Amino acid sequence: MPQHLNIALIQSHLYWEAPQENRTMFEEKIDSISNEVDVIVLPEMFTSGFTMNPEHLDASEGIKTVEWMQGQAKKKDAAIVGSMVFQEDDKFFNRLWFVQPDGGLSTYDKRHTFTLAGEDKVYEKGEKKIIEYFRGFSFYPLICYDLRFPVWSRNAENYDVLMYVANWPKPRIEAWNTLLKARAIENMAYTIGVNRIGHDNLGHEYPGHSAVYDTLGNPIAYSEKEEIIYTTLDKAHIQSTREKLKFLADRDDFTLK
Template sequence: MRLTLAQLEQDAGSVDTALDAAESAVEDAAADGADLVALPELFAVGYFAFESYARVAEGLDGPTFGRLRDIAADHDVGLLAGSHVEDLEASADAGYDVPDNGGLANTTTFFDRDGSLQTTYRKHHLFGYESAEARLLTAGEHLEPFEFDGFTVGTCTCYDLRFPELTRELVDDGVTLLLVPSAWPYPRVEHWQTLTRARAIENLWYLGAINGVGAFDSATLLGRSTVYDPWGTALASAGDRPAHVTADLDPDEVTRVREEFPALADRR
């Protein structure tokens, strides 16, 4: 299975322009044989554009999610559609299951090759340090792994990387590939590289960490999107400019590594 991480430039501009850039990236990745394309966290508005969250928020039946659904179907790829600001009340009105306390959420979706919505993940750990995310958004409550091309795929978002108990839950759910859409800023390069690699090593799975690039008034995203194998070896990575990060993954490799080094079976 060929995975492409689309490291996109973020700004606080037009959602439509950001979606056009995302579609162009998906089109190029599909032409290169990608089966699954992953986009960064809040790429359409920019994570640090907190004043725009309410303006761009919509339900899961809204136009942004609809456009992403069409992008997956039009290019015949699985699409981990980064994340977008979800209006939970609007989603509930459309018949979706949402957290009871409502509000807005940082929501990741995965669309299959036919554009069908396979899973929804709402960021569990909301960042508070010099960030308005924890004040503006509602935390998610559920993990929903999904099946794609021989992998059981899980997802978490950016700050979630600092909480390994969440990924242990995903291991227990059978996950063999973790995708992590992010908006990780400078100067915490070592944190980004260490935590992503550690989550791959300790769980003996593939991990695709998809970050954005670009500068905001309060922060600059550091890029460095990377695909790790189950040993924690980087298969492909980028710097801090827009890029495609592509690697071929073998679901049988996860089984082989876990049999050769059965650390998960030795947990107490």
């Protein structure tokens, strides 16, 4: 079973409500990856930016992007992860896709829609977690505003990696920094956060701060500029810290309704 996993985080600007332009841009960035990687992580709504007007996007764009992700995953022999606007049965979802190199995929619909921006009025709320297994590691992928809710992030499944894709704006970036570190510490899991960078068409600025923290909350990767960020996860680090400290064994038991 693999003991190490190589991760690439693509911290990028986004073209506003322009799926084809974004796919072309991300394909160029993915093609530029010369390192051997196992997982490539893209930001939240990576084909459109954080739009509250999903009707501006053709309904076919979701399927086109999923097929594009499958092609990229096969080409790079790596899993591709990111969320997008997805239309299904006349409803809109902020849906994350975890796409494996063999074409297999899992989806997660954002549980905590961002009420401050009216996301709750536009996108359907997700109800189910997913735990994805890939190359010896278990992943729990979430989306942006989910970061503020530790109960939903809680490591009840003994997952290895907690992952957030985001469009997190500059005025609240210290909350992003602090909460990513906190989620890593309390869940004793590698915690990955991938934010976008640049400005959107509504005037919001996004400063990046994509990062990876180890199981003790130590930063092992971080960036504030447009770039691809590389890091390696170590299975032995997870096992040794959990066996030594055993904090997860003292968790309170409860269930979500």
